[in-house]
Amino acid sequence: xxxxxxxxxxxxxxxxxxxxxxxxxxxxxxxxxxxxxxxxxxxxxxxxxxxxxxxxxxxxxxxxxxxxxxxxxxxxxxxxxxxxxxxxxxxxxxxxxxxxxxxxxxxxxxxxxxxxxxxxxxxxxxxxxxxxxxxxxxxxxxxxxxxxxxxxxxxxxxxxxxxxxxxxxxxxxxxxxxxxxxxxxxxxxxxxxxxxxxxxxxxxxxxxxxxxxxxxxxxxxxxxxxxxxxxxx
Ligand code: ADP
Ligand code: ADP
Numbered sequence: 136x137x138x139x140x141x142x143x144x145x146x147x148x149x150x151x152x153x154x155x156x157x158x159x160x161x162x163x164x165x166x167x168x169x170x171x172x173x174x175x176x177x178x179x180x181x182x183x184x185x186x187x188x189x190x191x192x193x194x195x196x197x198x199x200x201x202x203x204x205x206x207x208x209x210x211x212x213x214x215x216x217x218x219x220x221x222x223x224x225x226x227x228x229x230x231x232x233x234x235x236x237x238x239x240x241x242x243x244x245x246x247x248x249x250x251x252x253x254x255x256x257x258x259x260x261x262x263x264x265x266x267x268x269x270x271x272x273x274x275x276x277x278x279x280x281x282x283x284x285x286x287x288x289x290x291x292x293x294x295x296x297x298x299x300x301x302x303x304x305x306x307x308x309x310x311x312x313x314x315x316x317x318x319x320x321x322x323x324x325x326x327x328x329x330x331x332x333x334x335x336x337x338x339x340x341x342x343x344x345x346x347x348x349x350x351x352x353x354x355x356x357x358x359x360x361x362x363x364x365x366x367x368x
Pocket of ligand 2: 188189190191212213215216
């Protein structure tokens with residue numbers, strides 16, 4: 136069960152000379168908000184890509200949204216495609232995630248690719264923009280937005296695809312304090328509404344909103360949630 140299930144996952148960029156992920160076990164339940172922390176180069180982005188269905192491990196097993204995407208017999212391309220339809224991913228650089236010069240077109244891009252019907256796309260744009268508080272900028276040019284507005288636009292684009300899982304890889308890394316607060320407020324709203332969230336961050340204050348805080352170090356995961364004693368891991 137669960138939204139994400141990783142069992143003994145290993146991942147290497149150099150054919151096993153060094154293991155970025157060296158036996159990772161991870162279970163994330165529906166509706167949970169999990170923060171992933173760890174030193175630079177620990178493999179957080181790599182793990183985020185695996186959890187988003189954007190990369191496959193070298194070995195282990197991976198289930199995403201109930202789809203067995205990777206197992207003993209390797210990757211299951213069809214299951215990857217199915218799982219990815221239910222997963223939204225947001226990355227560090229806000230500018231890279233803007234694809235048009237009209238916000239509503241940007242938000243429509245994802246659901247259009249999923250062949251969602253036109254009226255339904257309109258409704259999804261309304262509610263996604265409302266959620267990220269960008270309704271007033273619906274016809275504005277997102278390439279001219281602040282970084283915080285662009286990240287909220289990127290999140291709206293994901294929400295319009297009705298993801299069951301949202302994976303965010305340091306979405307506030309390039310933002311100033313005010314913009315970071317805007318993005319965190321959106322994540323809090325989504326968490327409260329039951330969206331499953333995996334949030335990579337290196338900012339301690341951003342882990343406060345998580346149900347669980349996991350630390351990646353030496354290729355493995357430890358639960359470092361406040362109040363969690365070493366014996367309980
Ligand atoms: P983090 O997100 O925790 O900083 P990454 O997942 O980005 O960690 O990287 C983990 C390790 O893998 C680092 O040593 C990094 O240099 C290396 N790495 C990341 N991406 C690649 C890549 N495309 N090719 C080769 N090595 C990579
Ligand atoms: P599409 O053809 O719709 O783009 P694919 O099934 O070809 O979908 O996979 C696209 C992405 O999904 C890849 O970039 C990869 O990250 C992941 N993936 C799917 N199948 C594999 C696979 N056989 N090996 C590695 N990664 C895979």
